[in-house]
Amino acid sequence: MEPVYVIKIGGNIIDDAQKLAAFLEAFAALPGKKVLVHGGGKLATRIGDALGIPQQLVDGRRITDPETLKVVTMVYAGYINKNIVAGLYAAGCPAIGLSGTDGDAIRAHKRAAKGAVDYGFAGDVDAVNLDLLSTQLDSGLSVVLAPITHDGNGQLLNTNADTIAQETAKALAARFDVHLVYSFEKSGVLRDADDDASLIASITPASYDQLKTDGSVHSGMIPKLDNAFAALRSGVREVLIGKAEDLPQLVQGRTGTRIVHE
């Protein structure tokens, strides 16, 4: 099967104009079909706070009340998505920016309240439109996906971007040999999140359990690794986590953390 790269870019890189431009150059230089998934949670939090709409995250998921839904839609599906597509054209990479609503790219349903926590308009993915994405990729465009989805009944939903990357990789695996890469500001999954030299070269489900128990892996890394293992279980060929600045080496598996079956 033909290879496709699904690459998620982390929030700290999006926030740094120079690092973002360098990353987009490196993405543009990758050969073949590719999808870029972005979030932008940090910018959404800053803009929400500036507008007097207090932002709250529980287990890495944003509590998305009606006003917050407007903010995240404007930030993710608006500014960040279009800025990335413009940057890709500047780097010589033809691309189309889509949210989950465009061309019915990603359907989701509103997450039910969990005990005392009501996530509001947060969406869990039901379906990714494989035909739509394949058509764009076949026409020579890279696809840039924003983490805004919809339920088919007119309701926009906010979905975690690591999950969008996993679900997109899973759907594409029906037709392509999919390589899923989570790129962010650190060198990979670390023994000590504050020590970039403490890189863990590979993680199995058993070592993941241990890393969670001893507290080495926490906060945003937990949903990222849960998504990474879910992708492997769904037929995705390879999952790598590492530094956005090392993208060329990372996609070759020469750096970063490799997620592996038992």
Ligand SMILES: Nc1ncnc2c1ncn2[C@@H]1O[C@H](COP(=O)(O)OP(=O)(O)O)[C@@H](O)[C@H]1O
């Ligand atoms: N063991 C670990 N190794 C690396 N990062 C970790 C680890 N445990 C927790 N983290 C945290 O996870 C964060 C990445 O998750 P998140 O902020 O959700 O990613 P993204 O930037 O892709 O949106 C890192 O910035 C780091 O603070």
Ligand SMILES: CC(=O)N[C@@H](CCC(=O)OP(=O)(O)O)C(=O)O
């Ligand atoms: C429901 C939910 O939590 N959605 C996320 C979507 C953005 C995201 O995941 O951004 P990063 O990848 O930069 O963290 C949020 O609003 O924060």
